[in-house]
Amino acid sequence: MLNANLINSLSGLLILSSLLVIETRKLRISAIYYSVQSLVLVVIFLALAVSMHAEQLYLWAASAFITKAILVPYIIYRAQQYTGGEDVPTAIKPTLSIVLAAVSLVVSFVVINQLELKIAAGFKPALAVSVAHFFFGQLCILTQRNLLKQVMGFCLMENGSHLTLALMAYDAPELVEIGIATDAIFGVLIMAVLAVQIYRKLNTLDAASLTTLKG
Amino acid sequence: MYAQSLSWLLLAPFLLSLAAFAMRWAGKRSIWLAELIHLVSITAVLLLSMHVVQGVLAQGSISALNDWLHVDALAAVFVTIVGVVGFLVGVYALGYIRHDLSSGVLQPQQVTLFYGLLNLFLFTMLLVVVSNNIIMMWVAVEATTLGSAFLVGIYGQRASLEAAWKYVIICTVGVAFGLYGTILVYSDAVHFMKEPGMAILWTQIVENAQALDPTILKLAFVFVMIGFGTKAGIFPMHAWLPDAHSEAPSPVSALLSGVLLKCALFVVIRFAIILSRGIGAEFPHLILLIFGALSVTVSTLFMFVQRDLKRLLAYSSVENIGLIVLALGVGGPLGVLAGLMHAVNHSLVKSLMFLTSGNILMKYHTRDLGKIHGMLQAAPLTSLLLLAGGLALAGSPPFNIFISKFSIFSAGMQSGHIWLMLVCLAFLAVAFAALLRVISSSLFGQAPDEMAAGEVQPLTLAPIAVLLVLAITLGLYLPPQIALLLNQAAGIALPPGSVASAPGALLNWLVLP
Amino acid sequence: MSAWILAGILVPFLGGLLVLVIPRWWVKTASQFVALFSAGCSVYVFIAFTAAGKQVQFFDVMRLGNVTLFGLVVDRLSVLIGMAVSVVGFLIVVYSTGYLSAQNREHAEKKIERRYYSFLLLFIGSMAGVVYASTMLGLLVFFELTGVCSWGLIGYYDNEKARRAALKAIITTQVASLGLYAATAYFFAESGSLRLVDMVGLTETAKTVIFIGVLIAGFGKSAQLPFHFWLPDAMVAPTPISAYLHAASMVKVGVYIFARCLSSAGSVPQVIGVVGSVMALLTMLYGFAMYFPQKDFKKLLAYSTITQLAYIFLALSISVFGSQVAFNGGVTHIFNHAFAKSLFFLVAGALSYTTGTRLLPSLRGVIVRMPVIGTSFAVAALAVTGVPPFNCFFSKFSIFAGGFEAAQEHPLLLVLVIIAMVESIGSFAWIFWTFSATGLGTPSEEVAAATPLSPAMEYVLITLAVLTLLSGVFASAWIA
Structure with a gap:
C-alpha cells in the first residue's frame, strides 16, 4: 500500500508543476517546468510498474522519458527561439485561472469518487488528478493567448490522459501506447511548426490576432 | 487473399505517401514523379478497397493482423466512401494543384508535400474505418487531424494558417475527450475478458457488451460523442469546420467534408452499437437525437447568412451530418438504413460541390458570393455542375439525397417523433433557400467584364461529372451490391434480432411493366 | 398503355437534356418534335x-421490397388532365419558337437559348409525371421537379427582377411543399405504403393530417392565400411560360394533387372540406378585389388565375360533403381553364410581341387592326368569365350545381356558393369591360404601329381558340 500512497502523492506533485507551467510567463522556464513534470510522470509510471507488476509500464516510462521529458521541451524551446520569446498577455488573471483549476480539481475528485471502477480502485486520488490534469490542459489552452503556451496546454492534457491510460489501461498491447505517443509527439511538432509559421506571417504569437475568420 | 488486400489497403497509401514526401529531393522531375506516385496510390486505394468490399460481400467480414483490423459490412460502407471519393478527388487534385502551381500560389516543394500529406491523410482515414482496436481507432482519428492540418494551412496565408491552427487545437482538444471514452470502455471490459488484449477489440466488446457497467457506458458515450463529434462537425463542437473547410485547397475541403466527417461519425456509430447492445438503445438514441436536431437547426440558419461559397457548403456539411445523426437517433431498420445511405449520398454530393467550388475559385479567384455572377456565360459546364450539385444538395429529386432525406423523415415519423421531424423539415427549407440563392446569383447576372468565356482546367470537370452521374444513379436506382451492403451494415448497427426488415427485398428495386 | 405513359414522361426528360448538346439551329425543331x-x-x-x-x-x-415507390394510375382524372397539359405544352413550345425571336418587340432574342427549351421540356415531362403518378412519393418527386423547372423558366430573362421573382416562386412553393413532404412521410409511416389507394384504410385523424399537408402544398403551388404572392411577381416570365406555368400546368399541380388524393381516399374528414372551402372563398374575394388596380395585362390575368383556382378548390372541397357533380365540375374546370387561360396569356404575349407593350391603357382597337388576336382575345375573355357556349361555362355550371346539391344537407354551403356566384358575375363585368376598352374602338398609337404576328403564333392562337370553344362540352360529356 506504500506504493499506492507514493503514487497518489506523486500525482499531487503533478498538479503543482502544471500550475507552474501555466502561470509562468516565460516560455523557456515553462518548458523546463514541463520537463520536470514529465520526470514526475515517469517516476509514477515506474512506481505503478512495481506495484501492479506490469512490465509494460517500464517501456511506457522509457518512452515518456524520451518524448515528454526531452523531446517536447526541446521542441518548445526551439520554437520559442524562432519566435524571439515574445511576451503575450493572458486572457484572464492568474488568480482566476488558479481558482478555475481548483474547481476542476474538486469536480474531478467528486466525479471519480462516484464511479464504481473495477480497475485502479486503489488509485482513485491519482485518477482524479489525472482527469483534473486533463482539464488543466484545456484551461491553459482557453486562457493563454500565446500560441506556444496553448501548445503547452495540449502537452498537459496529453500528460493527464497518459496517466489515466497508465492507471486504467496499463495492460493494453504496447503498440497502442506507441501509437498514442507518436500522435502526441507529432501533435506537438505540428502545432509548434504552425505557431512558427503564424509568427512569421503575423509577427506575433498572440491568439487574439487570429480574427480573420468569423461566423 | 482478402486479408492481404486489407493490409495492402493500408500499406499502399502509407508507403506511397512517404515516397511522395521523398520526391522533394528528386530535382527537376519532382512534381511529375509526385503526381505519378499520387495517381498510383489513389488507384491502388480504389482497387484494393473495392476488393475488400467484394470480400465482405462474399464472406461477411474480413480480419487481419490478429483481428486488429476488421472490416464488416458497416466498415465496408465507409471503406467504399474513402476509396471512391478519395480516388475522384485525387484525380481532381492533379489539375487543381497544377493550376495553383502555375499561378504561383504554391511552390514546387509544397506540391510534393501536398501529395505526400494527401495520401497520408487517406491512409489515416482508412485506418479509422478498418481498426477493430478501439484505442487504435482513436489514434487514427487523432492522426487524421495531424495529417490534414498542414493540408488546411498549405497556402500559408494569414487566413489559412489561422484556420489550420483552430483546426488542430479544437480537434485535438475535442478528440482527447474521445480517448477518455475509449479508455473507460476498455478498462471496464478488461475485467471479464480472458486476455487484456481482447478487451481492446470492438468485436469482443460488442459480444460481451451486456457485462459492461451501465453508468460507465453512458459516461463513455457522452465523452465519445463530444470527442469524435468534434471531428464529425456536430454542433456545438463544429467551430473548426467552416474555417478549415473554407480555407483548405478545394480537393482537401472535399475530402474533409466528404470523407473525414463520415469517418469520425463511423467511430460514434461503433460506440453507439456497443451501448445499444449493452444497455439498450434509449440512451444513445436520445443523445443522438439531441445533437442531430441541434446541428440541423442551427447550421441551416448559419447557411442562410453566409456570403462565402465554401463556408456555406461547410455549414451545409454540419446540417447533413446532423441529419445522419438524427437518423441514427431515430433508429429502427429504416432509420439506420436511411442514415447510412445519407452518409454515402452526402459524401458524393458534397465532394462534388467542393470540387465545383474549386473550379469557380480558379475562374473567379474569389469565394465571395457577391462577386460570382454570370457563370452561365463565363463557364457553362461548371455552372451546369453547380446547378445540378446544388439542387442535389438541397434534396431535390431525382438526386440521391432526396431519397435518403425522405427516408430519414419517414423513419422519424414512423418512430413517433412527428413534431421534431416537422421542425427539422422547416429548417431544411431554409437550407434549400440558401442553396438556391447561391445558384441563382452565381449562374445569372453579369460576369466580370474582363473575364473570357471558357473553363479553367477542363480536365478537372471529369471527376466532378463522374460524381454527378453517381449522384443521379443512386437517386434512381440502387445497385444490388450496394443495397446488400447497406442492408447488412444496418443489420450490424441494429440490435440483434431486428433484422432490417423493410428493405429485405431491396434487390427487386426496378420492376418495369 | 403504361409504356406510352412512361414514354410521355421520359421522352421530354431526355429531350430536355438533348437540347443542351445538339447543334443550336436544331433546338427548336427537336423541341417541337419531343x-x-x-x-x-x-x-x-x-x-x-x-x-x-x-x-x-x-x-x-x-x-x-414490397413498397411501390412509383407507379402510374390511369383513370378519368389523370387521362383528362394529362391530355390537357401535354397538348397545351406542345402548343406552347410551338408558340415559343415564334415568340422568342428577334422580331419580338418587347424582348427581342438574339440567339436560341438551349436553357429555355431544356427547362420547358423538363417541365412538360414533370407535369406528365405528376398527373399519372399513383403514389404519394411520385406526386412529391414531380411536384418538386416542376418547382425547380419553374424557377429556371420564371428567371429566364436574366435580370434582377426576374431572378427575384423566380427565387420567390420556388422558395414559396418549396416551403408549401413541406406540407406534401411531411404528408408523404407521415402516410408512409402510418400505412407502410406509398400507394394513394392505400389511404382508404387509414383512420380519420391520419387522413386529416395528410390532407392538411396536401392542402398546404396545394395552396402554395396554386397560389392561394396565404401563399398567393409569388404568382403576380412571376409575370416577369416570358409570356408563353406564363401561359403554360401560370395557367395550364404548374398552378394546376396544387389543385390536381388535392383532387388526386380526394379521389383515392374514400371518405374524407369534413373538416378538410370546411378548411378548403373557406380558404377558397377568401382567396376568391381577395383575387377579385385585386383586379381593379391592375394596369399590366399579365398581372390582371395572374389575379384572374388565382380566383379561378379558388373556384376549383371550392369545387373539390364541396365534393368532400358528398357531391360527385362538384368534383367533376372541379376537374373539368382544371381542363377547361387550362385552354382558356393559356389562350388569354398568349393573346397578351401576341400583343406585346406586335406592339411592344402590355400596359392596358395603351392598347385600344385591337380587333380592328389585328383580327386574329382580337378574336382570340374575345374568345378568351368570354371563356374565362364563364359565358356560354365557351368551355368554362360548363365546368362552372357543374361547380354551382354541385354546390347547391351539397347545400341541401349543409345549408351554410349555400352562403359560400352564392358569394362565389356574385364574384363570378363581378369578374365577368370587369374583364368584359377591360376587353371592350382594349379590343374595341379606334386603334391607339401602339396598336396602329403593330408589326405582323409570326405564323407559328397565329396557328397556335387559332387552335387554342377552337379548343377553348369545344373543350367544355367535350369534357363535361366525357367525364359524366
Missing part, C-alpha cells in the same frame, strides 16, 4: 382508355 410526341402519347392513352370502357388501371414502375 413535345408533339409527348402530346401524342397522352392523346393515345386517352383514346385507348376510352375504348377500353374507362376502366381504372394501375401500373407499378418502381418497387422497393
Whole structure:
C-alpha cells in the first residue's frame, strides 16, 4: 500500500508543476517546468510498474522519458527561439485561472469518487488528478493567448490522459501506447511548426490576432 | 487473399505517401514523379478497397493482423466512401494543384508535400474505418487531424494558417475527450475478458457488451460523442469546420467534408452499437437525437447568412451530418438504413460541390458570393455542375439525397417523433433557400467584364461529372451490391434480432411493366 | 398503355437534356418534335382508355421490397388532365419558337437559348409525371421537379427582377411543399405504403393530417392565400411560360394533387372540406378585389388565375360533403381553364410581341387592326368569365350545381356558393369591360404601329381558340 500512497502523492506533485507551467510567463522556464513534470510522470509510471507488476509500464516510462521529458521541451524551446520569446498577455488573471483549476480539481475528485471502477480502485486520488490534469490542459489552452503556451496546454492534457491510460489501461498491447505517443509527439511538432509559421506571417504569437475568420 | 488486400489497403497509401514526401529531393522531375506516385496510390486505394468490399460481400467480414483490423459490412460502407471519393478527388487534385502551381500560389516543394500529406491523410482515414482496436481507432482519428492540418494551412496565408491552427487545437482538444471514452470502455471490459488484449477489440466488446457497467457506458458515450463529434462537425463542437473547410485547397475541403466527417461519425456509430447492445438503445438514441436536431437547426440558419461559397457548403456539411445523426437517433431498420445511405449520398454530393467550388475559385479567384455572377456565360459546364450539385444538395429529386432525406423523415415519423421531424423539415427549407440563392446569383447576372468565356482546367470537370452521374444513379436506382451492403451494415448497427426488415427485398428495386 | 405513359414522361426528360448538346439551329425543331410526341402519347392513352370502357388501371414502375415507390394510375382524372397539359405544352413550345425571336418587340432574342427549351421540356415531362403518378412519393418527386423547372423558366430573362421573382416562386412553393413532404412521410409511416389507394384504410385523424399537408402544398403551388404572392411577381416570365406555368400546368399541380388524393381516399374528414372551402372563398374575394388596380395585362390575368383556382378548390372541397357533380365540375374546370387561360396569356404575349407593350391603357382597337388576336382575345375573355357556349361555362355550371346539391344537407354551403356566384358575375363585368376598352374602338398609337404576328403564333392562337370553344362540352360529356 506504500506504493499506492507514493503514487497518489506523486500525482499531487503533478498538479503543482502544471500550475507552474501555466502561470509562468516565460516560455523557456515553462518548458523546463514541463520537463520536470514529465520526470514526475515517469517516476509514477515506474512506481505503478512495481506495484501492479506490469512490465509494460517500464517501456511506457522509457518512452515518456524520451518524448515528454526531452523531446517536447526541446521542441518548445526551439520554437520559442524562432519566435524571439515574445511576451503575450493572458486572457484572464492568474488568480482566476488558479481558482478555475481548483474547481476542476474538486469536480474531478467528486466525479471519480462516484464511479464504481473495477480497475485502479486503489488509485482513485491519482485518477482524479489525472482527469483534473486533463482539464488543466484545456484551461491553459482557453486562457493563454500565446500560441506556444496553448501548445503547452495540449502537452498537459496529453500528460493527464497518459496517466489515466497508465492507471486504467496499463495492460493494453504496447503498440497502442506507441501509437498514442507518436500522435502526441507529432501533435506537438505540428502545432509548434504552425505557431512558427503564424509568427512569421503575423509577427506575433498572440491568439487574439487570429480574427480573420468569423461566423 | 482478402486479408492481404486489407493490409495492402493500408500499406499502399502509407508507403506511397512517404515516397511522395521523398520526391522533394528528386530535382527537376519532382512534381511529375509526385503526381505519378499520387495517381498510383489513389488507384491502388480504389482497387484494393473495392476488393475488400467484394470480400465482405462474399464472406461477411474480413480480419487481419490478429483481428486488429476488421472490416464488416458497416466498415465496408465507409471503406467504399474513402476509396471512391478519395480516388475522384485525387484525380481532381492533379489539375487543381497544377493550376495553383502555375499561378504561383504554391511552390514546387509544397506540391510534393501536398501529395505526400494527401495520401497520408487517406491512409489515416482508412485506418479509422478498418481498426477493430478501439484505442487504435482513436489514434487514427487523432492522426487524421495531424495529417490534414498542414493540408488546411498549405497556402500559408494569414487566413489559412489561422484556420489550420483552430483546426488542430479544437480537434485535438475535442478528440482527447474521445480517448477518455475509449479508455473507460476498455478498462471496464478488461475485467471479464480472458486476455487484456481482447478487451481492446470492438468485436469482443460488442459480444460481451451486456457485462459492461451501465453508468460507465453512458459516461463513455457522452465523452465519445463530444470527442469524435468534434471531428464529425456536430454542433456545438463544429467551430473548426467552416474555417478549415473554407480555407483548405478545394480537393482537401472535399475530402474533409466528404470523407473525414463520415469517418469520425463511423467511430460514434461503433460506440453507439456497443451501448445499444449493452444497455439498450434509449440512451444513445436520445443523445443522438439531441445533437442531430441541434446541428440541423442551427447550421441551416448559419447557411442562410453566409456570403462565402465554401463556408456555406461547410455549414451545409454540419446540417447533413446532423441529419445522419438524427437518423441514427431515430433508429429502427429504416432509420439506420436511411442514415447510412445519407452518409454515402452526402459524401458524393458534397465532394462534388467542393470540387465545383474549386473550379469557380480558379475562374473567379474569389469565394465571395457577391462577386460570382454570370457563370452561365463565363463557364457553362461548371455552372451546369453547380446547378445540378446544388439542387442535389438541397434534396431535390431525382438526386440521391432526396431519397435518403425522405427516408430519414419517414423513419422519424414512423418512430413517433412527428413534431421534431416537422421542425427539422422547416429548417431544411431554409437550407434549400440558401442553396438556391447561391445558384441563382452565381449562374445569372453579369460576369466580370474582363473575364473570357471558357473553363479553367477542363480536365478537372471529369471527376466532378463522374460524381454527378453517381449522384443521379443512386437517386434512381440502387445497385444490388450496394443495397446488400447497406442492408447488412444496418443489420450490424441494429440490435440483434431486428433484422432490417423493410428493405429485405431491396434487390427487386426496378420492376418495369 | 403504361409504356406510352412512361414514354410521355421520359421522352421530354431526355429531350430536355438533348437540347443542351445538339447543334443550336436544331433546338427548336427537336423541341417541337419531343413535345408533339409527348402530346401524342397522352392523346393515345386517352383514346385507348376510352375504348377500353374507362376502366381504372394501375401500373407499378418502381418497387422497393414490397413498397411501390412509383407507379402510374390511369383513370378519368389523370387521362383528362394529362391530355390537357401535354397538348397545351406542345402548343406552347410551338408558340415559343415564334415568340422568342428577334422580331419580338418587347424582348427581342438574339440567339436560341438551349436553357429555355431544356427547362420547358423538363417541365412538360414533370407535369406528365405528376398527373399519372399513383403514389404519394411520385406526386412529391414531380411536384418538386416542376418547382425547380419553374424557377429556371420564371428567371429566364436574366435580370434582377426576374431572378427575384423566380427565387420567390420556388422558395414559396418549396416551403408549401413541406406540407406534401411531411404528408408523404407521415402516410408512409402510418400505412407502410406509398400507394394513394392505400389511404382508404387509414383512420380519420391520419387522413386529416395528410390532407392538411396536401392542402398546404396545394395552396402554395396554386397560389392561394396565404401563399398567393409569388404568382403576380412571376409575370416577369416570358409570356408563353406564363401561359403554360401560370395557367395550364404548374398552378394546376396544387389543385390536381388535392383532387388526386380526394379521389383515392374514400371518405374524407369534413373538416378538410370546411378548411378548403373557406380558404377558397377568401382567396376568391381577395383575387377579385385585386383586379381593379391592375394596369399590366399579365398581372390582371395572374389575379384572374388565382380566383379561378379558388373556384376549383371550392369545387373539390364541396365534393368532400358528398357531391360527385362538384368534383367533376372541379376537374373539368382544371381542363377547361387550362385552354382558356393559356389562350388569354398568349393573346397578351401576341400583343406585346406586335406592339411592344402590355400596359392596358395603351392598347385600344385591337380587333380592328389585328383580327386574329382580337378574336382570340374575345374568345378568351368570354371563356374565362364563364359565358356560354365557351368551355368554362360548363365546368362552372357543374361547380354551382354541385354546390347547391351539397347545400341541401349543409345549408351554410349555400352562403359560400352564392358569394362565389356574385364574384363570378363581378369578374365577368370587369374583364368584359377591360376587353371592350382594349379590343374595341379606334386603334391607339401602339396598336396602329403593330408589326405582323409570326405564323407559328397565329396557328397556335387559332387552335387554342377552337379548343377553348369545344373543350367544355367535350369534357363535361366525357367525364359524366
